[in-house]
Amino acid sequence: MIEECLVVEFAVTGDDCPLATATRETDTTVEAKPPQRRADGNALLQFTGDPAIAPVLDADERIRYLHASSTDERVNYRCLSKHPCVVHQLTDAGFMAEALSYADGVETYTGAVVGYDVLEGVLEAAGEAVGVTLERIYPLGSEDDEAVARRWGFTPAQEEALRLANEMGYFEVPRRADAGDVAAELGIGKSAFLERLRRGQAALMAQVFD
Template sequence: MIAECLVVEFRVTDDDCPLADATREVGTSVDAQPPLLRRDGNALLHFSSPSEAVGEYLDEDDRIRYLHRTAADGRWNYRCLAKEACVVHSLVDVGFLVDSIHLRDGTERFVGAVVGQDVLDQVLAAAGETVGVSLERISSLRAHEDTPVAQRWDVTPRQSEAVEAAFRLGYFSVPREVTARDVADELGISKSAFLERLRRAQATFFGHLFDDG
């Protein structure tokens, strides 16, 4: 049995896939589920964005078919078929278990896992052969990382989303890289709604950290 499992994060630039092009042209973000590759080479995509303009842009992209959109909680959810495989599939083919994909202004971030050093070496070799793919982080997979943040810390999914977006965009950096308004815009909610979710999540986190019981 292979005991070692590693969390790996890649950053992708200069990709010309439809979603990267859409976020680059519209100036917004997209959160995507791992794409499903069909035998014919087409990919099934499921993603969301705070911007309806993403859908409007993709409507004019000949590489996208059957685009379906719905709106909920200030975000747009999309499903469609892309006529070509995504960059991430070159990593998946050699053992990368992709968990999440985030795109912003044309730059992509893949987070996932690899099992064993041999698989990691193959994934890194594949990344080196793909234009614009760079390794950002490797860390050991801890037991709790197989459990969603919301479940681990007893915060709501919306609070978890607010904290994750704030961390990813640099809201907690010193000096701070973005404002509360920037993070709220990323989530498609008001500044006050973002700050309320963030404070409620922080209160829960601190309650766990400093609970004498």
């Protein structure tokens, strides 16, 4: 019998990994895939971010190489990092990472765990890592057929930004709340909120007009 699958979101502060450092220094946001740990101990990172982070990453001695390709106003990056990733400590305990976001030095991990026993182990691992706190947890609905609830193609963090923006009147004319108001309610920076909103809206529009 398959145990209950739980969607979990962690926030990480105080980490000095290259992506966190780059977003902190440039006040930008990075959306990343879960890092792949290689046999030599290095982590393969694949992420999308602002062009401004390239010089910061290029100057970081922990980055072995950096490849960038432009798409519209965003840049797709691939690199090898010698810095150990906090998310691997959670993954080793049973956390199935789906999406990572870095905004002004704060990391957000969204993924799933199977069963409360596994969750307990993941939380123990989180307690031993740097600045990891549990932000959200909820059961994965039986109607959802993906590892993380993405019927509309966006992450739980993007869904939360869209829902709260709607509740606070961000989409009304005239607006009852601006981006700063919604970001403050979410507990994130304005640029991070706008990035989640933009990606969530893009995913939603792609589904609607498909």
